[in-house]
Amino acid sequence: MSRSKAVARAFRVHASERGFDYRGCTMVAFGGAGPVHALRIARKLKIPRVVLPVSALRFLHPSRYCQADLVQKRAWDEFGHLPRGYAQVKAVRDWVEEKIRFRIGASRPSTSALDTLADGAGVCRDFAHTMITLCRALNYPARIVTGVDYGADPALGPPDFHAYVEVYVGGAWYLFDPTGISPVTGLIRIGTGRDAADVSFATIFGPVRTGMPSVAFDAVDDPAGGITSPARTELAVSTAG
Numbered sequence: 001m002s003r004s005k006a007v008a009r010a011f012r013v014h015a016s017e018r019g020f021d022y023r024g025c026t027m028v029a030f031g032g033a034g035p036v037h038a039l040r041i042a043r044k045l046k047i048p049r050v051v052l053p054v055s056a057l058r059f060l061h062p063s064r065y066c067q068a069d070l071v072q073k074r075a076w077d078e079f080g081h082l083p084r085g086y087a088q089v090k091a092v093r094d095w096v097e098e099k100i101r102f103r104i105g106a107s108r109p110s111t112s113a114l115d116t117l118a119d120g121a122g123v124c125r126d127f128a129h130t131m132i133t134l135c136r137a138l139n140y141p142a143r144i145v146t147g148v149d150y151g152a153d154p155a156l157g158p159p160d161f162h163a164y165v166e167v168y169v170g171g172a173w174y175l176f177d178p179t180g181i182s183p184v185t186g187l188i189r190i191g192t193g194r195d196a197a198d199v200s201f202a203t204i205f206g207p208v209r210t211g212m213p214s215v216a217f218d219a220v221d222d223p224a225g226g227i228t229s230p231a232r233t234e235l236a237v238s239t240a241g
Contacts, residue, residue: 052141056168059141063194065112065129068136074117075137086174086236089140089167096131096178125163125196127178132165132195141168143192145175146199148215151186151230159215161201162187166240173240184237186230188217 062068068075078095082088099120106121113133116126128144135142142165149162164187166173175184191199201213221229 052168056141059143059168059194060136060139061194062136064197065195066133066136066142067112067114068133070114071117071133072137075134079134079138086169088138089135089169089174089176092131092134092138093165093176093178096127096134097180100127100130100178102127102179102181124179124181128163128165129195131176131178135165135167142166143173144195144199145187145189145192146196146201147188147190148217149177149182149186150188150217150219151183151232152181156181159217161190161213161215163196166192172238175237175239183230183232185233186219187239189239 060068062070075092079088079091082091100116101121102123103121104123106119107116107123107126111119111122111126113126113129116122116130122130125144125146132142132144144163145166146161146163148159149164150159152159162177162179162182164175164177164179164182164184166175168174175187177184177187193199219229220227
């Protein structure tokens, strides 16, 4: 593997067809803890499963809300014709956004990916569970991230808690928001797990009267320092350490 000299935080990596091929990579910082890696992908090849880190293996298995073993045929029928890699995962994200309608009140705490696929509607966690389930069925480690979003259309209301997806492909965890609500550069992580059972926004015991949450934060915009406000991008973005 060769790596060219970094210029303006840019680098290029080449590997054989047994590995992966990054072209036109850039690393940019949007602020917050740790770097944000944004990759302009020309081609990403299949990474042999034997080189997956042990920590990623548990995100291949079915979980409470993501019954990947029950949708394998459907996943391979729908996406199996596509080349392995980032583009195939992106196709799953696009399919979920197209097929599932965002509808508040469409799901319950017990709603799983199978229910969402049958109902065709849900909220952000249902979109996330559906994409995770299909990706695991295609043998990609996938996990849910709960957090908050920034940069969504103001017509949708004030910033709110949000659930989105990370998929391990090409040697890194990449962000996807199957709802299409938020730019991925505006997603702020709170917790990461197999599904919402691991990282729910709240665990409630006994009778509780709930209301609309209030979430407030500001984005730092300092172009001179290399920090820009979140915006929609066609780059593949990773914020996982």
